[in-house]
Amino acid sequence: SAETFTISTGKSSVSCGPDQKMLDAFLRNGVWVPNSCNQGTCGTCKVRVVRGTADHPPAPDSVLSVAEQEQGFVLSCQTTPSSDVVIDPPAENPDSPGHVLRDIAGTVGAVTEIAADTVSVTVLLDEPLDFTAGQYVELAVPGTAETRPYSMANPPSEPDKLEFHIRRQPGGLATEGWIFQTLDVGDPVTMSGPWGDFCFEPDESAGLILLAGGTGLAPLKAIARAALAADPDREIHVYHGVRTRAELYDVDFWEGLAAAHPGVRYIPCLSREQWSGRTGYVGDAMMEDIASCRNHAAYLCGPPAMVEAGVKALKRRRMSPRRIRREKYTPAA
Ligand code: FAD
Ligand code: FES
Structure with a gap:
């Protein structure tokens, strides 16, 4: 739409400019809506339009069910208002990281x-x-x-x-x-x-299990460094999965971190090559090493299949779902 409209949640209202997506308008105005992919593939950002009209591309049924669409739910990262709209405040309990987009x-x-x-x-x-x-x-x-x-x-x-x-x-x-x-x-x-809402929670004191696939290691490096700055003795188990040795990176960084901090373990895993180190998938390697994840928290990031397999492994080791945070590197639709 070429006009500016108002989006109201009951508690607050923001204006949404021409062609601006609702999620973008919320986050730029400090109104938190849970979000992850910003590309219409995860469904985290869904909100229910209760009054007014909005434009959006068709959403796949796996992301937004027909029943949800009939109730007025839209993916706010893909939707632009075409009139003033009123939405239900987002259903999930929104824990805002508190930064304005x-x-x-x-x-x-x-x-x-x-x-x-x-x-x-x-x-x-x-x-x-x-x-x-x-x-x-x-x-x-x-x-x-x-x-x-x-x-x-x-x-x-x-x-x-x-x-x-x-x-x-x-x-x-x-x-x-x-x-x-x-x-x-x-x-x-x-x-x-x-x-995004893949956020390190500094108040949680549990030991951390970090499962990465490929460049999914990036945000886990940020999380490990933030956690160690707050508590240099923090227990952190880092599993980095890649296919071959040639794809491994930051080995010196992680070995240095493990040498400097007694609580850090670094375990690179190769899925398609034999070597002196660990082989197979990160979730399986974690299950071999850790008998119970009940008292740990986890952060997973990488290709969707790797993240899903890792979540299953953590649940089999009794980690509570609310302590599992994930980011999937889903390709743009
Ligand atoms: P495109 O032009 O988007 O894709 C070209 C073709 O390849 C398309 O057919 C597409 O479907 C396919 N394709 C793209 N990616 C994949 C894939 N992974 N597996 C299989 N097929 C694929 N990437 C990083 O390297 N580092 C990051 O830190 C990072 N962070 C991300 C954070 C989030 C929240 C998300 C959702 C993704 C992240 N990604 C990251 C992935 C990144 O955003 C791009 O999707 C990726 O770099 C490919 O973009 P492109 O434009 O080169 O390929
Ligand atoms: Fe909108 Fe993923 S954040 S669908």
Whole structure:
């Protein structure tokens, strides 16, 4: 729609500009709505429109059921109002990380190949960014109207310089078409953030189990660093799964962390190559090592299948579902 409309939740109201998505309008105005993918694939951001009309692409049944659609539920990350609207306050108990979404500009400080088809990119920001360890930004892909989400690998105590771990996707618009092709030191970068509800909870004192697949290690690095800054003796078990040794990265960083902190264990796992270290999937390796996860909390990040298998493994080891937090690197629809 080309007009600005008002979205009211009963408690608060925000204005939503032409073509702006409802989720974007909420987060930019400090109204928290739980959200994860910002691309219509997870369903976390659903809200119920009780009055007014809105435009959105069809949502897959697996993300928003027919019954929910009939009740007026929409994916707020995909929906733009076409009149003033009233929504029910979001159903889930929203634990806001408390940062306002905004546009951010910066300059590339470094692009480093860290493993096969994997780079680390450092972006020096014009202004510091408030975020919680685990969250991500949407990078604008130059010359297109597209954005892609990438997780911060640095903790929020370093708010001026963001670190990203990015894996090449064959034929990918952002990765093969830009990041692995032309992106270079000194290039300007624009993004919005912070996004997502994959957030480190600093008040929880349980031992942590971190399960990563590929570049899903990025937000877990931020979480481990934030946790250790608060408590250098924190118990943290880090499982990093990749297919082959050539895909492993940040080994020195994690070995250094384990050497400096008595509570840290680092376990890289290869799923498609034999070596002197562990083989197989991270969830299976974790189950071999830890008899009960009852007193731990977990953060998982990586490809959807890896995250789902990891959640199952944690539940089999008796972890309570409310202590399991996850981020799935689902491809853009
Ligand atoms: P696209 O142009 O989007 O895709 C090209 C083709 O490849 C399409 O057919 C697409 O369906 C397919 N495809 C894309 N990705 C995959 C895949 N993973 N598996 C199978 N097929 C695929 N990636 C990182 O490397 N580091 C991060 O920190 C990171 N953080 C993310 C955070 C969130 C919340 C989400 C949802 C995703 C994150 N991703 C991350 C994935 C990233 O956003 C992009 O999806 C990825 O880089 C591919 O983008 P692209 O534009 O190069 O490929
Ligand atoms: Fe909207 Fe995932 S569907 S945040």
